[in-house]
Amino acid sequence: MAMTPSATERMVAAPPERESLQDWMDRQAGRMFILPAVILILGFSIFPLIASAYLALSRFKLAPGGYTLSYIGFLNFKKMFTGSQQFHLLGTFGTVSLLGWTIMGATIALFVWFFAHYVRHQRVTVVGLIGRTITAVTAIALSVLVATNLTDAGQLGTIGVTLFYVVCGVALQFAIGLGLALLCAKPIRGRSFFRVLFFVPLMVTPVGIAYTFRMLADTAVGPFAPLWHWLGYAQTSWSADAWSARFVVLIGDSWQWIPFIFIVLLAAVESQPRDEVEAAQLDGASGWQIFRDITWPSIAPVAATVVLIRTIEAFKIIDLPNVLTNGGPGIATESLTLHAFIEWRALNLGGSAAVAYVLLFLATITCVSFFNFVVKPMRGART
Numbered sequence: 001m002a003m004t005p006s007a008t009e010r011m012v013a014a015p016p017e018r019e020s021l022q023d024w025m026d027r028q029a030g031r032m033f034i035l036p037a038v039i040l041i042l043g044f045s046i047f048p049l050i051a052s053a054y055l056a057l058s059r060f061k062l063a064p065g066g067y068t069l070s071y072i073g074f075l076n077f078k079k080m081f082t083g084s085q086q087f088h089l090l091g092t093f094g095t096v097s098l099l100g101w102t103i104m105g106a107t108i109a110l111f112v113w114f115f116a117h118y119v120r121h122q123r124v125t126v127v128g129l130i131g132r133t134i135t136a137v138t139a140i141a142l143s144v145l146v147a148t149n150l151t152d153a154g155q156l157g158t159i160g161v162t163l164f165y166v167v168c169g170v171a172l173q174f175a176i177g178l179g180l181a182l183l184c185a186k187p188i189r190g191r192s193f194f195r196v197l198f199f200v201p202l203m204v205t206p207v208g209i210a211y212t213f214r215m216l217a218d219t220a221v222g223p224f225a226p227l228w229h230w231l232g233y234a235q236t237s238w239s240a241d242a243w244s245a246r247f248v249v250l251i252g253d254s255w256q257w258i259p260f261i262f263i264v265l266l267a268a269v270e271s272q273p274r275d276e277v278e279a280a281q282l283d284g285a286s287g288w289q290i291f292r293d294i295t296w297p298s299i300a301p302v303a304a305t306v307v308l309i310r311t312i313e314a315f316k317i318i319d320l321p322n323v324l325t326n327g328g329p330g331i332a333t334e335s336l337t338l339h340a341f342i343e344w345r346a347l348n349l350g351g352s353a354a355v356a357y358v359l360l361f362l363a364t365i366t367c368v369s370f371f372n373f374v375v376k377p378m379r380g381a382r383t
Helices: 007-013 021-027 029-056 075-082 086-090 098-121 126-149 158-184 191-203 206-216 225-231 242-270 274-282 287-314 319-324 336-345 349-382
Strands: 058-063 066-071
Touching: 021 029, 029 058, 029 349, 058 349, 075 086, 075 349, 086 158, 098 126, 126 158, 126 349, 158 191, 158 242, 158 287, 158 336, 158 349, 191 242, 206 242, 206 319, 242 287, 242 319, 274 287, 287 349, 319 336, 336 349
Parallel strands: none
Antiparallel strands: 058 066
């Protein structure tokens, strides 16, 4: 006796309906709309990276009717790290002083604790171990470089000078920006005026700031010349000493970027919960206790993010040292970006691209590590 299929069996056996073109386009609409942006990013970001990577591995020469590029492997990098350009990039090395041993010891101890904390308190993965190893090796290598440069016989190269601008500059700018934000968040008279006044430097171009500081720092004919005469420094040239020139560049860069940190942190401070602050004040908490237990936990994620953004910008400093000192005296104020620009201007395009890739490597390792180990945990703790 033949059995007729049930309704469920007929539905299973039925062929699937063909999707119409309109349904397919509706389903792919998101990808279609984002495709132009992806193509633009590939065109303007990825392609130059690939082209400059090939340039860093090549020698550029002018030739009749154009130029030639000959592949030379890693010779441009070898020349910078162990060859004739070693002094320019890495500086000169001297005997390690007590300060140098302290810097190296503190860095190694920090990363030993860092690995121990990771193994004991987090889930260990291969990617995590590789990333932390790269960070630790880079940080220890940089600490050794700085320790051997900071001696009587040593001198900073462009890597050391760039790290000086990044570490000291960002720390100074963050401290002053945070202080101004906390001050302007208080109900003081004229705080709107101060907010506008502190924000003005951010609207001036870096070249304009460089020329302004070049005029202000002139001890002979600048507007503060009478003060320098009175203090007995009229014949002193700050641009002839390596550290005074670096500090003038650092002050100019800080003057430009403190308003950025100030305005972001001011918004974060003013968005903190006022009821908690008022309750703490009623309980008799001091200003430091309110900052430590309420304000700082509230603004920490924003503070970490603004430091990350500022760190990325600090690695690219070029206008101020170029206009103020032209990288001098010698190469005392020359950053990695200015180093690459000078090599480019000398038509050493391969060497310029190699310097740019060293800068890219350092900036990427620093910023990714800072994001993973500082920004991310702070955001997680906040949520």
